[in-house]
Amino acid sequence: MLPTLPHAHLPLLEQAAASRGNALLLTGAEYGGGAALARATFAALNCSGQRGMAGEACGVCPSCRALAAGAHPDLLELAPRETTSTGRAARRKIIPVGAILEKRDDKREFDTHVFEFLEVRPTYRRRAVLIHGAEYLGAEAANALLKLMEEPPHSAFFLLLAGDVRAVMPTLVSRSTRLNVTPLDDHALGAELDRQGDRRPDLNAQELVAFAAGRPEVLTHADEVAAALSAATSLHAALREGLLPTLEAAADLEKAWTPWHAEALRFVWREETPSDRARLDTALDTLERALEAYANPGLSFMVFGLGARAALGE
Ligand SMILES: [Zn+2]
Known part of the structure; x- marks a missing residue:
């Protein structure tokens, strides 16, 4: 199913789709609507059909149908994993540099790597990487991602989700258009x-x-x-x-x-x-x-x- 946004978040989609940059940072609580907004923005960027009032994707063009089927070739989603460092260290959530660069993925943990993913031409309009929890990017991973954001191959788009913007690397924040995904009231x-x-x-x-x-x-x-x-x-x-x-x-x-x-x-x-x-x-x-x-x-x-x-x- 295509992401349907709460009415209260439609103006955010309008702003997201109108942003000129190539990176969008959506801040707000986990499950607060940021992930749905990110996917709706991606859908809108790739939609070739008749768009809605707030720029919503049509839901029926080939790109929309691929997304609805959960098999869009131009979208790569990344989430932090719980890893254990050596010894008795505690579990820690992280997105390691191996998620970004294939040659740094020593343990073959990731099927698809951001760098290699973005080298491929988009099937529809724009490839995008959606990062759940940008605050969990390790320093090396954030730097590797930053290089891609500075010169995005094939006009790639970056969608970053974060609960706490202060925990996101400042260089990533300054490269992004920032939108705050506001909580809904109980009535909504x-x-x-x-x-x-x-x-x-x-x-x-x-x-x-x-x-x-x-x-x-x-x-x-x-x-x-x-x-x-x-x-x-x-x-x-x-x-x-x-x-x-x-x-x-x-x-x-x-x-x-x-x-x-x-x-x-x-x-x-x-x-x-x-x-x-x-x-x-x-x-x-x-x-x-x-x-x-x-x-x-x-x-x-x-x-x-x-x-x-x-x-x-x-
Ligand atoms: Zn469409």
């Missing part, structure tokens, strides 16, 4: 949910919209979020029921754990007192650090359960 998010036609009876729309907190792309992960909220709610209730239920809920949490679960826990205990919440957050931070450092997961979740009970004075 509810309208998005309606537009997606996702009104299953088991879906608590109000809770999903509250959890999404202005981020439209969270709605496309409704099932994962609902599962995470349910597991978090069970653990939260178990904390006051007793030690055994807590340990059982913590073990269930371990089996199902995704990044959504950490966020769901913080969401379900938002109504605790600020001081209890601070102690619960500390227990969760400890868990996340332990998992990053490859500690024993079973033990880490058990310690987390005990810590969370202690946080509530149980």
